[in-house]
Amino acid sequence: MKINMEYCLHENSPKKDWLPMKNGVLRLHPHCKKCGAVKDTSSDAGKKLGYFVNSLYKLKLYLDSRGYKLSQAQIRLILMEFEKEGYADIYSVSFSHQKEAFVKIVRKYVKVSEDVIRDFI
Numbered sequence: 674m675k676i677n678m679e680y681c682l683h684e685n686s687p688k689k690d691w692l693p694m695k696n697g698v699l700r701l702h703p704h705c706k707k708c709g710a711v712k713d714t715s716s717d718a719g720k721k722l723g724y725f726v727n728s729l730y731k732l733k734l735y736l737d738s739r740g741y742k743l744s745q746a747q748i749r750l751i752l753m754e755f756e757k758e759g760y761a762d763i764y765s766v767s768f769s770h771q772k773e774a775f776v777k778i779v780r781k782y783v784k785v786s787e788d789v790i791r792d793f794i
């Protein structure tokens with residue numbers, strides 16, 4: 674199901690499928706007829722990768738001013754992982770889901786508290 678998802682431009686299937694929501698309730702969901710990705714229909718739409726690039730640079734400024742370091746290499750690794758895991762796909766990932774993933778990935782590379790990261794998302 675995940676094959677080529679990051680390069681897929683996504684096109685809604687003509688029919689919807691019954692799929693469980695995060696709370697377990699079944700609802701009709703559109704999905705992509707090319708790669709099978711399920712469209713996120715929650716109200717908090719996902720943000721494009723550029724949004725998180727911005728967040729990282731704001732976080733970098735903040736950390737730099739406090740004598741910590743967030744290098745270009747770390748930033749690249751964070752963004753690569755975020756994208757590779759499919760979180761930049763705004764068709765299927767909600768903003769809240771992206772935020773959770775972003776915080777988790779950033780913390781793998783930088784020793785900084787969750788609250789600080791959230792301040793910059």
Ligand SMILES: [Zn+2]
Nearest residue numbers: 681683705708
């Ligand atoms: Zn698709």
